[in-house]
Amino acid sequence: MKNPAIPRLAVCALIAAAGLRPALADGGSILIKNGTLLTVTKGVIAKGDVLVVDGIIKQVGGDIAAPAGVRIVDATGRFVVPGLIDSHTHVALAGTNEGSEAITPEADVGAVINADDTSILTALSGGVTMVHTMHGSANPIGGPNVVLKMKWGRPSEELVVGEALPTLKFALGENVKQASRTVQPGQTQRYPGTRMGANAIIRREFARARNYMEQWDRYRKAAAGKNPPANLVPPRRDLRLEVLAEVLRGERVARVHSYQATETVEFMELAKEFGFKIQCFEHIWEGYKIADELAAAGIGISVFADSWAYKMEAAEGIAYMAGYCAKRGVLVSINSDSGERIRRLFNDAAKTMKYGGLTEDEALRLVTINLAVQLGVDRIVGSLEVGKQGDIAVFSEHPLSAYTRCDMTVIEGAVYFDRDEIVKAREAAAAKAAAPRAEGGAR
Amino acid sequence: MKRRTVILAALAVIAAPLIAALPEEAHIIAITNARIVPVVGAEIPRGTILVEGGRIAAIGADVAVPAGARVVDATGLRAYPGMIDGYSSLGLVEISAVAATVDNRETGRINPQVRTLEAIRYDSMHIPISRSNGITAAIVAPSGGFVSGVSCLLKLDGWTHREMAVKPAAALHIELPGLRAARGGIAGGRRGALRPSPKGRRSWPSSKACSMPPGLTKSAGTRPPRTAVSPCRATTRRARACCRSSRASFRSWSPSTARRTSGPPRNSSATRTSRPSSTASSRVSRPPASWPRRGSPSSWARSTTCLRSGRTDTTPSSAIPGSWPRPGSRSPLVVERERRQGPPYHAAKAAAFGLDRGEALRAVTINTAEIFGVAGTMGSLEKGKAANIVLADGDILELRTNIAKVFIDGRETDLSNRYTELLEKFKK
Numbered sequence: 085m086k087n088p089a090i091p092r093l094a095v096c097a098l099i100a101a102a103g104l105r106p107a108l109a110d111g112g113s114i115l116i117k118n119g120t121l122l123t124v125t126k127g128v129i130a131k132g133d134v135l136v137v138d139g140i141i142k143q144v145g146g147d148i149a150a151p152a153g154v155r156i157v158d159a160t161g162r163f164v165v166p167g168l169i170d171s172h173t174h175v176a177l178a179g180t181n182e183g184s185e186a187i188t189p190e191a192d193v194g195a196v197i198n199a200d201d202t203s204i205l206t207a208l209s210g211g212v213t214m215v216h217t218m219h220g221s222a223n224p225i226g227g228p229n230v231v232l233k234m235k236w237g238r239p240s241e242e243l244v245v246g247e248a249l250p251t252l253k254f255a256l257g258e259n260v261k262q263a264s265r266t267v268q269p270g271q272t273q274r275y276p277g278t279r280m281g282a283n284a285i286i287r288r289e290f291a292r293a294r295n296y297m298e299q300w301d302r303y304r305k306a307a308a309g310k311n312p313p314a315n316l317v318p319p320r321r322d323l324r325l326e327v328l329a330e331v332l333r334g335e336r337v338a339r340v341h342s343y344q345a346t347e348t349v350e351f352m353e354l355a356k357e358f359g360f361k362i363q364c365f366e367h368i369w370e371g372y373k374i375a376d377e378l379a380a381a382g383i384g385i386s387v388f389a390d391s392w393a394y395k396m397e398a399a400e401g402i403a404y405m406a407g408y409c410a411k412r413g414v415l416v417s418i419n420s421d422s423g424e425r426i427r428r429l430f431n432d433a434a435k436t437m438k439y440g441g442l443t444e445d446e447a448l449r450l451v452t453i454n455l456a457v458q459l460g461v462d463r464i465v466g467s468l469e470v471g472k473q474g475d476i477a478v479f480s481e482h483p484l485s486a487y488t489r490c491d492m493t494v495i496e497g498a499v500y501f502d503r504d505e506i507v508k509a510r511e512a513a514a515a516k517a518a519a520p521r522a523e524g525g526a527r
Numbered sequence: 528m529k530r531r532t533v534i535l536a537a538l539a540v541i542a543a544p545l546i547a548a549l550p551e552e553a554h555i556i557a558i559t560n561a562r563i564v565p566v567v568g569a570e571i572p573r574g575t576i577l578v579e580g581g582r583i584a585a586i587g588a589d590v591a592v593p594a595g596a597r598v599v600d601a602t603g604l605r606a607y608p609g610m611i612d613g614y615s616s617l618g619l620v621e622i623s624a625v626a627a628t629v630d631n632r633e634t635g636r637i638n639p640q641v642r643t644l645e646a647i648r649y650d651s652m653h654i655p656i657s658r659s660n661g662i663t664a665a666i667v668a669p670s671g672g673f674v675s676g677v678s679c680l681l682k683l684d685g686w687t688h689r690e691m692a693v694k695p696a697a698a699l700h701i702e703l704p705g706l707r708a709a710r711g712g713i714a715g716g717r718r719g720a721l722r723p724s725p726k727g728r729r730s731w732p733s734s735k736a737c738s739m740p741p742g743l744t745k746s747a748g749t750r751p752p753r754t755a756v757s758p759c760r761a762t763t764r765r766a767r768a769c770c771r772s773s774r775a776s777f778r779s780w781s782p783s784t785a786r787r788t789s790g791p792p793r794n795s796s797a798t799r800t801s802r803p804s805s806t807a808s809s810r811v812s813r814p815p816a817s818w819p820r821r822g823s824p825s826s827w828a829r830s831t832t833c834l835r836s837g838r839t840d841t842t843p844s845s846a847i848p849g850s851w852p853r854p855g856s857r858s859p860l861v862v863e864r865e866r867r868q869g870p871p872y873h874a875a876k877a878a879a880f881g882l883d884r885g886e887a888l889r890a891v892t893i894n895t896a897e898i899f900g901v902a903g904t905m906g907s908l909e910k911g912k913a914a915n916i917v918l919a920d921g922d923i924l925e926l927r928t929n930i931a932k933v934f935i936d937g938r939e940t941d942l943s944n945r946y947t948e949l950l951e952k953f954k955k
Binding site: 264399481 | 621624872924929946949950
């Protein structure tokens with residue numbers, strides 16, 4: 085089949101245009117019929133419907149009559165799952181690492197959201213509806229992260245998920261040490277250059293933050309007193325330490341990039357010392373060595389399925405990790421950390437059935453409800469339940485089959501990715517380009 | 528006389544157990560009650576494979592099991608031919624960020640004399656991992672530059688790299704310029720770079736040492752010299768070259784250049800700009816119609832459709848029925864540097880987007896064997912072929928399938944690997 089050359093830009097423009105259709109910003113309505121419903125939390129419904137009205141799931145299962153004006157999608161022979169969630173990515177951001185200094189908790193990625201990043205569309209093509217997009221791992225303390233819905237075509241403010249737990253990115257290990265970088269002539273190596281330096285610098289900052297909190301407490305106590313002294317001056321605000329103070333007060337949780345067992349256990353000790361909560365360790369390829377400790381501490385992990393051996397600290401990673409830790413009671417989620425893997429999170433989840441012996445149900449949780457729990461949004465997403473938001477993905481085969489593909493992705497009842505439409509758009513573009521120039525084509 | 532008899536008798540008594548233990552019949556294995564998927568030919572719902580001397584002696588529904596054969600009861604399991612990875616860096620790369628463990632990329636742009644067989648780390652931790660996933664042979668290929676070097680075809684079992692080599696020199700690898708290389712002057716130097724040597728048209732790498740023209744050791748970014756590179760004479764009459772490209776610049780490579788370079792490349796993995804990628808992770812290629820094979824212009828179209836898995840394609844996936852190779856055309860699957868993913872998953876991914884499932888299985892077995900000229904010994908379960916057999920508890924292309932046993936040349940291999948070793952160690 086000979087295809088005429090289509091200007092790439094034209095195709096992209098068409099795809100972009102398809103996304104910029106006015107999908108309702110405040111939530112849409114849709115009825116998905118006759119699919120196999122994998123609710124994740126309430127079992128599998130062999131054949132049923134899902135009704136979303138104004139962005140909220142109103143009914144799950146059974147034969148639902150379509151309300152007036154609601155789009156109907158026939159999912160016969162297909163599988164309907166809650167939209168997948170990816171809790172460790174760097175998509176849709178115009179910057180991820182303020183690497184010029186080691187400690188930058190004031191640098192908030194929420195300030196640099198890029199809603200035009202085509203990775204959003206890529207994520208949608210893999211059934212992903214929500215991501216926790218983060219700082220990189222250049223800094224021991226990177227900064228606050230943000231949770232976004234993949235609403236392709238909407239302005240950046242509409243992507244932010246306000247209900248999510250505020251998080252702060254920490255990192256340990258080779259990336260922080262800048263192990264792979266050569267120091268240029270005239271430059272000095274950044275501190276910390278070792279793992280012990282990384283721990284020390286984090287401890288130093290938390291000690292400062294604690295001191296800062298004490299100063300402010302003293303000031304407030306004095307200011308609230310009956311006769312505050314006339315020369316009472318508030319302490320100088322430090323935006324950096326305020327973010328750390330939030331962590332110490334429990335208003336923000338830590339998400340820590342780490343690989344080796346030692347640095348992970350040491351960070352857990354540090355967290356105990358200062359009394360703050362670690363929500364999740366990221367990557368943590370040696371996590372299977374300390375699975376019981378992680379389970380006992382109630383700390384989750386966000387990991388790859390089998391992408392290992394790219395660095396020394398990943399050299400002891402094993403594909404059994406996710407499944408093994410899940411069986412030991414750790415809250416496990418699978419992440420992508422890449423614009424490529426985000427398209428196939430469901431494939432990675434399936435690998436835990438082979439490596440780890442998880443059931444279908446358990447494997448599916450690794451990319452849906454577990455993430456919702458880790459991000460603090462399990463009240464609104466993560467499963468097909470009445471009352472949750474209508475974030476749904478429709479797959480051609482069972483999502484854990486190697487032969488599956490995501491055909492449609494719905495966020496809050498509005499269709500943001502429809503494979504059939506994209507195919508039609510391309511074919512239309514090809515037909516148009518094949519027309520003679522006089523008729524508006526490219527010939 | 529009597530003493531001699533006594534001594535002989537005593538010796539016989541001592542030797543008897545040893546003689547009985549000699550594996551006279553042990554190298555006959557009968558895999559019974561398997562659901563056999565031979566890839567070439569029809570599936571056998573319940574049958575037996577007889578292995579003798581490392582080869583498949585018989586295969587079918589009613590094969591008699593000789594006395595003394597080791598019987599492997601494969602009830603509930605499927606028997607597949609071992610998969611062949613069409614492009615890997617197994618044994619050349621241990622930890623990709625640690626340069627000391629990376630041996631797949633030589634400096635310089637033109638390195639036809641570089642042979643991956645000479646750098647294989649046969650004890651690589653990645654080899655048992657691939658093997659335990661049902662891959663029994665792999666092309667280990669060089670990369671980088673313009674002419675990267677010569678790959679080898681290894682079976683994933685053996686004590687030394689020489690033992691593992693099925694084909695010490697499988698193909699010459701050429702990487703056609705992509706976006707990065709375009710700046711480096713390849714465009715200007717292409718024709719000169721592959722001009723045949725003065726010795727004649729049939730000049731391909733061989734076992735003899737090749738002398739590199741001086742000045743060819745600079746990295747990409749320098750102009751290649753105008754004088755011809757001097758690849759050595761071929762050991763095989765029909766040389767194979769694998770071209771890899773991620774752009775339609777492949778198509779623009781002058782056919783006249785191809786004709787002058789003494790023999791066409793056999794496979795290609797290029798993208799056509801006009802065809803939207805059928806999957807986000809694979810690219811179907813078709814050779815340009817303007818590349819006639821020497822002496823047989825039409826045979827090109829028959830033989831060369833390769834699927835390559837890309838890592839950075841972020842265009843949305845779409846299923847385009849009709850854009851896949853037609854049934855009958857061969858499509859070996861090559862996996863680029865995604866050694867962990869493995870061929871089966873890429874094949875299945877292609878099937879998700881329209882490739883026939885039978886063709887997907889052929890793409891990781893018989894097609895690859897044919898492309899690299901080993902279809903007589905591997906790639907399918909047929910009488911006379913090497914006994915590279917995988918017993919799996921389900922569809923071998925499925926992610927959740929467990930591999931129960933892997934036989935290479937009739938020898939049952941060890942399925943433990945780095946993953947299982949570390950898991951066992953820390954389970955305690």
